[in-house]
Structure formats: C-alpha cells, structure tokens
Amino acid sequence: MNREIDPSQLTWIRQPAMYVLEPDRIVLETEPYTSFHSLSFDNTNAFGLTLPPANNFSFTARVDYRFRGVEDECGILLRLDNTHWAKAGIECRGSSLDLSCTVYADGYGDRSCREIGDGIRWMYFRVLYWNGNVRFQYSFNGERYTDMRWFHFGPGETPVSAGMYACSGADSSFDCTFSRMNIVEL
Numbered sequence: 001m002n003r004e005i006d007p008s009q010l011t012w013i014r015q016p017a018m019y020v021l022e023p024d025r026i027v028l029e030t031e032p033y034t035s036f037h038s039l040s041f042d043n044t045n046a047f048g049l050t051l052p053p054a055n056n057f058s059f060t061a062r063v064d065y066r067f068r069g070v071e072d073e074c075g076i077l078l079r080l081d082n083t084h085w086a087k088a089g090i091e092c093r094g095s096s097l098d099l100s101c102t103v104y105a106d107g108y109g110d111r112s113c114r115e116i117g118d119g120i121r122w123m124y125f126r127v128l129y130w131n132g133n134v135r136f137q138y139s140f141n142g143e144r145y146t147d148m149r150w151f152h153f154g155p156g157e158t159p160v161s162a163g164m165y166a167c168s169g170a171d172s173s174f175d176c177t178f179s180r181m182n183i184v185e186l
Helices: none
Strands: 002-004 011-014 019-022 025-029 047-050 057-065 072-081 084-092 097-105 108-117 122-130 133-139 146-152 161-168 175-185
Touching: 047 072, 057 072, 057 084, 057 161, 072 122, 084 122, 084 133, 084 146, 097 146, 108 146, 161 175
Parallel strands: none
Antiparallel strands: 002 175, 011 047, 019 025, 025 175, 047 161, 057 122, 057 175, 072 084, 072 161, 084 097, 097 108, 122 133, 133 146
C-alpha cells in the first residue's frame, strides 16, 4: 500500500513557533542554537514530526531548504526509543553542503558524510525499514535513489517511527519545506 501522508496527522517531536501545515506540505522556520546531536533523543531540541511506529515500510520525503548559516541541517529520521535513533539529511558546513547519516545506539554514535557542493536547494530522502534493517537513500529528482547507509537497528520485528527534522546549531535560522511525503508497506 502506497499512502500519501497528511502532515496534520503527524506527531510533533518539538513544535516550532513559526510553521504552516498544508494538506501536502509542512513549512517550518528553525530557531538559533537548536540541534540534533545528543546521544539521547529526549535531549535534542530540533524541530520535527514523526509517524506512528510501524514495521516493514519505506518512507520518502522531499526537503527544500535555504540554509543561512553553518550547522543548519534538515532531513529524515528513524526512532526506536530515546537511546536508539538515526538521521539522514543535508547539513551546511560553511562553503559546502554535506549529505550525512548519523546512528545512535546505547550511548554510542557514529556519523558518515559526503560533500556535495553548495548549489543544491532540495533533496529527496528515503528510508527503508524491514526486520530491524535500515537503508537510507537520497535522490536529486525523486526517481533515481542512491544508497547512503545500510545498518541493523534493534530487534527484528520492533516497530519504529519515521519522520522529518530541521534545526540550526549556530546563531542562524532558515525555512524548510517537507513535501511529497509517502509511506509504502513492504
């Protein structure tokens, strides 16, 4: 089953002061000194929304952004609980942008990244989750996807929540739009 997601049915991780929910998109403005770099999910102050927990699915979203400062970032996430979560997104690192993927589990985290230049203003992200396995992907056009990372994420049949996030780790803020969100049961 391929289902378009109505943003009004998602649950806020942390609700921003400035946002717009439309039937097919979410537009939000980040705030300075918000981040998604804590080992514990409940200590993060990034803005975002999640779907109800599920097993065996593919979740896709288009992310449009206009970064204004170093450490601005946005993307998609996967959450098992407060100490098991992962994110895949795009980050401003000064004069260039990085595609990055971070995985946290039981107090440990690791990150992988790839520089992609500075002229890209939108990206599609997809996460596939099945039997505890995770596959993060990205696309420039929403049709041809490239793998970012594969990993195992908890016990096999444990439901997880997918969603989106945006934050500005330094003294900055930016507008971020999430659209073309859908979920497919695998």
